[in-house]
Each structure stands twice: as C-alpha cells, then as structure tokens.
Amino acid sequence: MQHDDDDCIDFLAGHAIVIKGGVITAVLPVAEAASIRATTRIDGCGQVAMPGLINCHTHSPMTMFRGVAEDVPAEDWFNKYIWPMEVNLTDSDVRLGANLAMAEMIASGTTTFADHYFAMDAVADAVTESGLRANLGWTYFSSDGKAGLEKSLEFALRRRGTADGRIQTSLAPHGTYTVNDADLETTAALALEHDLLVHIHAAESRAESRRSVAVTGFSPIQVLENTGVLHARTLIAHGTGIVADDIPILARHAHNVGVASAPKGYLKMAWDTTPVRLLRSGGIAVGLATDGAASNNTLDVWESMMFTALIQKSVETDPTYMPAQMALWHATTGSARALGMQDHIGKLATGFKADIILIDLSGPHTQPIHNVASTLVYSARSADITTTIVDGNILMADRILRTVDIAPTMAALVPRLSALTDLSHGKTLQTYGDQA
C-alpha cells in the first residue's frame, strides 16, 4: 500500500520492500530487488503489505478486565465496576495485562499504540520485550495531589527514547473533568518545557460536554485552550462530544492536535461517535483507536477501521462517506498524524520506519478481489494478518508470535481474577458523571 499524499492511498502490484537498520530503504519492483543481498527475505506473494496499524488511544493492561462490565451505561461501568476494581491493581497485575495486550496487538497488526494507564513502568517493560512501538503516559487525577503529575513527568522523562527509541512518552492527565484547571495549566507548561505530548480524555461524550458547560461555562475543548494545553502537542481521546463551536479552536492548533476515535465502544455505550467529517473540515487529524479492552472488548484497530467506515456513513446519512480508502488512511497515515509521528511511521516509503504488516486475502471471505481497498476494509479482518514487523524486526510470522508467549501470563493472571474483581473493599478511584 502506497500513500501518494495525505488522503490518497494506492496499491502497487509486484513490488518488494527493502529494509535496512529498521528503516525502509526502497520500495521497488520485485525483479529489481532480486539482486539485493539480504539476510532475511519474506515471501509476501499473494499478500498485501500495509503500514502497521496505529492505535491512538488504549489502556493496554485493562485486558484483565475484558468482559467484566457488560451491557451497562458508562456511569455504572466506571462507578460500579472499573474504578472500584482498579483499586485492587498491583504493578504485577499491570504487567500481566500488558503482556496479554502486546500479544493481542501484534496478532492483530498493531505496530504502534498510545497508552494511558497506571504503573506504566510495567507497560514500558512489556513494550521493550515485545518489540512494539508505543507512546506511554502515566495517568493522573487532581485527586492524586502533586504526586500524580510529578510521577507522570518523571516516568515520561526517564523512559522516553528507550527500547531502541521505540518508546516515546506523554503527560497523561486523565480528563478535563478529573483534572482541574490549575493542574492542566501546569501540565501545559511542563509539556512545552520538555516537548512532551499531552494525552487526555476530553469531550468523550455529549453528556460530558454538557456537564462541562453547565459546571464551568466552557466546553472541554475550550477548557483545553484556556489552560494552554492546546499550545502543547495534544492527543484528545474520543472527542464524541466535540461540537461545531469547538472546531475553530481546534483548527487554530491543528498542526499539533489530534483526536483518537474508538467507534466500537461508542456504540456499546450508546454514545454519539467522533464527528470525523467535522474535524476533517477543520484540518484536525483523526486517528483510530480501541480504547481499553474493558469497554471495547478487543484491541483490534482493524475492527475500528471497519467500524469507522461504516458508522460515518450512518451518522452522516451518506453512503459515499467515508470511502474504504479514507478508512485505510485514518488507520495508518491519519493515526500517525494524530500522534505527531507522521514523519516516521504510517507509510510504506523510503525513510519511514519498517513497521509493516502482511495480509492474506486468499480466504473465501476475501475472494474474489474487485477492489483491494474495499476487500481490506469491508471483508478482511485482523485474523487475516500473517506477519507483523516493527523497526524491521519480525514480531509475528505465519501467524505465530515470536516475542510474546501468553501461556505463562495467563497462568499467573487467571488466579488473580477473583481478587482483581473483588468489590468488597467499598473503595473507588474516582466518581464518574452526574454522581461526581
């Protein structure tokens, strides 16, 4: 798959990708590649090569809570299940959840993810071992006091650039409704001082946006501007509550602001979806995401890509929008832009990181192929991915994971499940929604 410019993707038949030192050094006809001396050759004949998928917002360790809080409203999901359960977490649990997430992400073709959670050293260790690329942020609430932000900063400075440069970091204030304006102002100043991304939940639902206006007089996006956050590089999770009045604000900061959309979970919560067309009208990058497995049930960006193409048609009442090619763009180049990494990942082009996936389209559900883009978006699924490469390293080949083995992880995690889901302590991390 080739990206000619920001909105147009294309496919080249019979081409080879040459990798050296973790970087793509050429994309050229197979015949021309035959004479190149290579230590490893992968036969991708009959498969499609694409840039690895990019997950712009997740909470990877939450795989441990997959399926624990189902078919409930967002308020109950947070207040009755997730925030009380998260009181039970140990660093070791976070590592187990992260290990499982690395396996799932590699298997489903994700090569880079942006993560937002606690005990992030455990996640950084899992990333280092797994070979994935990530931007990691340690979550904090204002209720944590000064220590929360300090820990997030200390982690961000200490781990960024590690794992051969595959780990980048962010400051990770939880949200505009859980972090007060003073702390957001401090966050913005520190992000600018240290050139860090700010990764934050904002306008995640229409209800949150309405509450924000009712309580503060400002929309969550206005709060981000007022507190200076939008002057830093900012990654906004969800944005389903972004309205037309927010667009001029975001447009002023379009060069360094992105929005991460995780559409499956919005259906599940009966929320509106991210207004992708509106955001694009303001030139704002929209990346794809899965959120955590506790709400989305998978960490499958391929699924997010299909949902985005389909749900945008539905909410825009326009079957021509978004087309399959645009969905592929959002899963790759668009997501790279949302993370501010568009110069390094998200394209199969010379000079870009060798983050590549191969997809087998020979299955009965993907035949015949009249149109590669629509076959990929509407017929294929992540199980058709055979090969995942990050930084030139093969993390999965022939659907076999090479860097992660979930057997020991599951052996350690399963005995912990009853303790992790125990609610008898009566405590909670935070309170969500109108009950806050």
Add this chain to the structure above:
Amino acid sequence: MQHDDDDCIDFLAGHAIVIKGGVITAVLPVAEAASIRATTRIDGCGQVAMPGLINCHTHSPMTMFRGVAEDVPAEDWFNKYIWPMEVNLTDSDVRLGANLAMAEMIASGTTTFADHYFAMDAVADAVTESGLRANLGWTYFSSDGKAGLEKSLEFALRRRGTADGRIQTSLAPHGTYTVNDADLETTAALALEHDLLVHIHAAESRAESRRSVAVTGFSPIQVLENTGVLHARTLIAHGTGIVADDIPILARHAHNVGVASAPKGYLKMAWDTTPVRLLRSGGIAVGLATDGAASNNTLDVWESMMFTALIQKSVETDPTYMPAQMALWHATTGSARALGMQDHIGKLATGFKADIILIDLSGPHTQPIHNVASTLVYSARSADITTTIVDGNILMADRILRTVDIAPTMAALVPRLSALTDLSHGKTLQTYGDQA
C-alpha cells in the same frame, strides 16, 4: 451453549454432546459420555460448543460481486452496478459463486442459510455437495411474467426434501415493489396449497416504505397482509422500514412470520436498522442475516451478531439493550424461529439436528474470560471457529474445510470476472427506487 427457554441461554462446563444419525441424542457430563461407544470423538476441550449459526437471508452466489459496488447509495448500487451486471450471469457462474459462498459459510460457522437468487438448481447442487442445510428460493419479478412464479414453484417442489432432507424451499417473490399485488395473491395461495415458505424483501428501507405508501396507499407490510401473503409462512428480508403501525399486523401473524436482519449492510447504505425491540414487542421472530456479499462484503453471521448487539444499543440509546446473551439467542434460536425451523435447529438439545460449531477462545483477544456470552459476542470473531458440523457430518475440523475446495472454483471464476462486470450491453434486470 444451552437454551433454557426462548430468551435465556446458558453454558454448561464439562459436558459432551452425543450424536447419532445426524441428531443430538444426549447432552451429558463428560464422565458419563466416556463409556459410550462412538465411531468418532471430537475433543472440544477448551472450546465452546454452540448451535450452528443461521443466516436468514442471503444471495449466496453474489460472492462473485463482492466489492464491486462500494461506497455508493442503494439506488446506484442496484441501477448502475448489480442489476446490469446480473444480466451477464450464466448458471455456471451461479454455481461458482455458490461454491465460494459454501466455503465462506462453513468457515464462519453457518450451518443453515435461507437463499434468494436465480438459477437455484446450481445453488441446490452446491448445498448438496457441501453438506450445508438451506432453504432455497428462486427469485421472480412480475416483469418475468407467469414464467417467473412458475419456475420458482417448480424448483421449490422438485428440490425440497433433497440432500437427505437438508434442502427446504420457498417461493421467492423479489419484493413488494417488484412483484404486483395479483402475483403476490397467487404466491400466497400457492404457498398455502403446497405448505411453502414465502421469502420476500419488504420494507427493506424507510425510503421504500414511504414510496409504497405514496404509490399504493399501503405500507409494504399492509401489502403483504392485503394480498394474503402473511397467511402463509413468511420470511421478510430486512424490514428496516417497518414502523409502529405495522406491528399489530405482524403480531396477528407472529406464529408464522419472521424478519431477517442484516445490520452491517444497513450501516453501509446509511439506512436505519431493523427495529428489533419493536418487533419483539409484537412477539415477532427476528433472525440474523448477512444479505449478499455484494452489499455486506461477507457472509459472516458472527459479525451480524456483534453488529446487532452494538447497533441496537446505539439506536435505542440504551447500553443495556441488547445484551450479549440475547444476541446469541437471535443468531441461533431466534433465527430458527424466523425460518419456522425452531423444532429442529438452533439449540443444543436432545432431538435437535446435530448442527454444531466449536469456538476456540484461547486466543489473546478472547482472554481472560469473565463472561462467556460477552466474550463470544464482543471479543470473538468467526475466525475463532474451528469446527462446523451439520447433520452430524464434520464439514470443517481444525479450520480445514472437508467438503469444499475453493481452488478450482477460483480458477474458473477469476477469468469470468471481466465478463461478469461488463456494463457495455446497456441492459438491466430491473430499476430501483424513485427511478422505477
């Protein structure tokens, strides 16, 4: 998976399913099954057994047109692509498309499907060879004259009960907008005389329902009642244009009427979805479906199940509806009811047909398991199905198809694609929508 009653499913750990003569003769603890003499034993340890999925409405041979008409409105889909292309079809093409569909359905755990297309002897032959169970109807339009309905009836009477009883048949008038009232009246009389199902598109979109009222003064559902069709056993495809006023009519015929819902394609066409909650309020059976691969891009009922659970939440603005267990019910027992086959298929219980699938939940995307129902609906995908059994015969084991080989089918189909998609003849089967 067990069905205690029509809405409640349950899962039994450590049980075995005993099959004899294509029928389930017992479901009992593994220890008790150990002493039974069996010619074949399948080790399902660590997997979930479910009734095979039931696809209540498809056009199986349309796999040949998968991906050929994308990101376009319904009018263009029909008028610019599909109906002109279908002029090119030969019986041999239909057989190739059907072969590919059999492979896709077996691989994705469908054991029974209701089909609506042309040249249905080719489909019946494919069903016979593949080992699947089906209800087959030969499509007719009033524009075919008397011959259309006669052919549909002749096929239905000649092939029903064949393939060891796995093939049942229906009369298949295309829709209330393409078959006139006189032909619908004849259809109804013949269906009652011969005890045949009537399988018909009706109220497939809001636009169609509005056009029906504007042109005839009646909603499509009223047309079905006025012409006597609802007095026969009736399977209504789509029904996304069914409104509250239609419910009392359908409720009067609830004992022999079902609606087939294919939600992925409705998103793609930017249509409303089938009003499942409204239909259930009238006691009307709703089954799951995929429509043809030319609009839905897959024949994957598992996907339809996930979409149904998620989209119902969204359109009802109620995250508690529909819960995962109810989605599983609709994919199995509910679909069996929609086809009028609830006494034979759709449950794992003594006396039911041995139509069974096994699902492997050991993958990283389906671990850990806090709740089997939500793991199945929200995390698993059809690629996790390892085994498909129909009538006690193993059609797929360890993800290897045993009765269908798509290689010769694809070798014959690919050279036909340019002729199949040729539009230079300037002809069309029908005209759709406001242009009709």
